[in-house]
């Protein structure tokens with residue numbers, strides 16, 4: 424009998440992990456004040472089931488199978504499907520609850536295996552990315568899209584490839600799910616443990632909700648090509664890097680623009696995406712690629728990120744020159760108001776409105792017009808002029824007038840003078 428009771432007790436211990444109510448004190452691997460990663464006690468304030476890593480902000484799902492396969496007849500017309508249908512034909516295995524294992528040491532829960540360290544820290548990073556967006560989004564439009572974020576942890580993902588995806592973190596807009604892929608080659612900070620990278624991925628969800636009107640596959644992405652398409656994709660990526668930087672400001676290590684270098688093994692490439700680099704310029708090669716690459720070439724190559732980086736740098740430099748880290752935060756807030764703006768003022772149109780109005784007229788979606796919309800939303804005049812000067816110079820905007828008044832509605836760059844950081848390349852248009 425005693426043996427049976429003991430066996431039952433063991434069963435209970437094994438099947439029920441600790442699930443204390445939030446806030447939960449738990450150990451995670453995070454960057455400390457010096458930037459070095461260490462184990463530190465943190466509080467998860469939104470967790471409702473610690474062992475399954477589920478809470479109001481994020482829900483981790485283990486061992487799913489996500490297969491995008493163009494030869495699959497069920498996937499022949501993904502844009503025509505609704506969210507649920509698309510999820511059903513792409514997610515072949517919906518996965519199971521993850522299981523974290525913890526040891527209780529004086530009221531603090533210590534992960535007892537690698538995956539639990541990784542998952543706990545990943546959840547903590549989603550909480551911080553949420554806090555970042557809550558802080559910078561307009562109070563009238565709180566980040567409701569960042570509730571219950573679905574995160575496939577260590578799934579099998581194939582996107583038209585035979586080999587499963589490894590060493591990456593993704594937001595898959597077409598199934599509105601995040602992926603923390605297995606790592607195989609990279610020996611650096613795992614992506615899920617990198618707050619900047621989680622911030623980058625979460626930024627895609629914010630963009631999808633606000634600029635793409637929550638459409639998993641926006642019609643502009645299927646019908647546009649060349650410069651309008653490439654510009655649209657680059658904005659999504661480059662601004663996600665800027666938000667990744669912004670999210671790092673939530674950490675003890677404070678704002679770190681070099682966050683990609685911590686996790687990406689190609690260090691030269693990671694540096695090229697640093698939003699604080701001062702030498703980011705559109706050069707002849709990048710401009711030729713922007714104007715001539717097909718959709719496929721653009722999304723598979725690095726140019727998409729490098730062109731997006733020039734946008735992020737223009738914003739970052741304008742912010743930092745006008746007011747340091749707080750200046751960058753201020754310009755990020757203005758940028759987010761530009762994502763979606765229905766205001767009656769005809770000059771107040773946001774990016775969402777510009778895209779939707781021109782779904783069948785992609786040529787109206789130009790770098791000059793986009794820069795004008797962002798500039799119009801920058802409230803501080805000095806910072807707006809600084810952004811205009813950065814954008815006109817770095818992005819090689821093709822305007823007849825020095826302040827681009829011929830291309831931007833409402834002349835938001837009045838009084839701006841282009842910087843001279845980048846060598847001017849001759850315009851392609853007269």
Ligand SMILES: [Zn+2]
Pocket residue numbers: 623624627660663
């Ligand atoms: Zn991205």
